[in-house]
Amino acid sequence: xxxxxxxxxxEVRIMKKLGLIINPIAGMGGSVGLKGTDNTAAxxxxxxxxxRAGDRAKAALSELLPAREEILVYTCxxxxxxxxxxxxxxxxxxRPGTAASGAGMDSDGASMDAGALPESLSAxxxxxxxxxxxxxLSEQVDLILFAxxxxxxxxxxxxxxxSSPCVGIPAGVKIHxxxxxxxxxxxxxxxxxxxxxxxxxxxEEEVLDIDEEQYRKEHINTRLYGYLRVPRxxxxxxxxxxxxxxxxxxxxxxxxxxxIRQMEPDTYYIIxxxxxxxxxxxxxxxKNTLIGVDLIRNKELVANDLxxxxxxSYIKGKRAKMIVTITGGQGYLFGxxxxxxxxxxxxxxxxxxxxxxxxxxxxxxxSGRPLLVDTYDEELNHSLCGYYKAISAYGEAxxxxxxxx
Numbered sequence: 001x002x003x004x005x006x007x008x009x010x011e012v013r014i015m016k017k018l019g020l021i022i023n024p025i026a027g028m029g030g031s032v033g034l035k036g037t038d039n040t041a042a043x044x045x046x047x048x049x050x051x052r053a054g055d056r057a058k059a060a061l062s063e064l065l066p067a068r069e070e071i072l073v074y075t076c077x078x079x080x081x082x083x084x085x086x087x088x089x090x091x092x093x094x095r096p097g098t099a100a101s102g103a104g105m106d107s108d109g110a111s112m113d114a115g116a117l118p119e120s121l122s123a124x125x126x127x128x129x130x131x132x133x134x135x136x137l138s139e140q141v142d143l144i145l146f147a148x149x150x151x152x153x154x155x156x157x158x159x160x161x162x163s164s165p166c167v168g169i170p171a172g173v174k175i176h177x178x179x180x181x182x183x184x185x186x187x188x189x190x191x192x193x194x195x196x197x198x199x200x201x202x203x204e205e206e207v208l209d210i211d212e213e214q215y216r217k218e219h220i221n222t223r224l225y226g227y228l229r230v231p232r233x234x235x236x237x238x239x240x241x242x243x244x245x246x247x248x249x250x251x252x253x254x255x256x257x258x259x260i261r262q263m264e265p266d267t268y269y270i271i272x273x274x275x276x277x278x279x280x281x282x283x284x285x286x287k288n289t290l291i292g293v294d295l296i297r298n299k300e301l302v303a304n305d306l307x308x309x310x311x312x313s314y315i316k317g318k319r320a321k322m323i324v325t326i327t328g329g330q331g332y333l334f335g336x337x338x339x340x341x342x343x344x345x346x347x348x349x350x351x352x353x354x355x356x357x358x359x360x361x362x363x364x365x366x367s368g369r370p371l372l373v374d375t376y377d378e379e380l381n382h383s384l385c386g387y388y389k390a391i392s393a394y395g396e397a398x399x400x401x402x403x404x405x
Contacts, residue, residue, distance in 0.1 A: 059185055063192055072092070165231055270322040339376075360398070
């Protein structure tokens with residue numbers, strides 16, 4: 001009798017509905033130095049970029065496996081969600097009238113050369129994201145989980161506004177919006193807490209984005225597009241990115257002089273993106289790429305604006321160090337706007353040769369939270385955790401903890 005009752009309860013149980021969107025080209029431009037993927041997906045692919053958004057979504061969905069039998073994943077066929085959900089063993093409901101392939105567009109809706117990308121990637125567009133999100137509303141899903149960058153968040157917002165709770169899986173190059181979790185697994189845990197009823201409150205979080213064409217010209221203007229409702233659990237979501245205050249100019253120059261003082265001869269120095277690291281190049285009188293990665297040796301320029309493979313070709317088997325700063329307000333060392341520093345490059349340099357620059361103002365803004373790493377390699381993320389000395393002024397260093405979240 002007991003087993004019959006259990007079977008009956010299983011038949012009548014209410015399944016939770018999860019809407020899943022994956023922007024399959026998100027983040028492809030990062031590792032090859034394109035500072036984004038809007039209008040550049042085909043070029044990123046030609047340069048050897050590998051799609052990563054699907055893997056990021058898998059990491060998030062792996063956190064939902066304990067409740068897999070109670071979740072229906074609403075999505076569309078192919079690379080935008082269906083393939084990944086099926087591979088992870090979830091029951092799926094596919095949007096009617098959609099196909100897994102077809103002529104494609106980039107994330108801004110502009111036509112792409114379909115022959116330059118695999119068909120599974122060239123078959124998606126911003127309009128597909130919006131229509132899929134609108135379908136989620138008609139199906140009354142309990143949560144929308146989307147993988148992408150700020151552009152993807154904009155597309156979801158345009159479709160749902162505040163009508164449905166949402167969680168972003170960080171998979172883009174530039175991720176300013178606090179609608180995203182700290183990393184993919186944090187996104188999955190946040191989704192699980194919501195779907196299992198352990199969280200019931202949401203908070204309106206900003207959807208922010210920049211013009212990537214202007215961004216590539218080093219003109220950085222962040223715009224607020226609206227708000228999405230995100231399950232409220234601050235330990236799992238990232239903060240919005242904040243610019244370096246003008247009042248930090250003297251501090252950044254002081255830090256630059258200290259970093260230069262510590263430089264060793266015949267050693268390659270990878271200069272990461274950011275205004276704090278830019279101070280080194282300015283003091284040395286060298287051309288700098290504000291949102292790119294440069295390489296110097298013996299205080300002379302070797303090359304500007306390098307991608308991951310190019311960096312590796314220079315430093316492989318050589319003495320090399322890496323100088324990075326943290327993203328303002330968020331505290332990321334890796335994984336936000338500096339994907340040129342690939343796991344392969346970081347491993348080649350070695351944890352002991354990572355030099356962190358951070359003004360006291362930036363560190364104080366984190367309110368004691370650790371610095372974060374979110375590369376595409378979870379094993380590397382774990383190995384990078386620990387304590388580092390960050391150069392915070394001339395002759396001064398501050399001990400900082402680095403964690404995965």
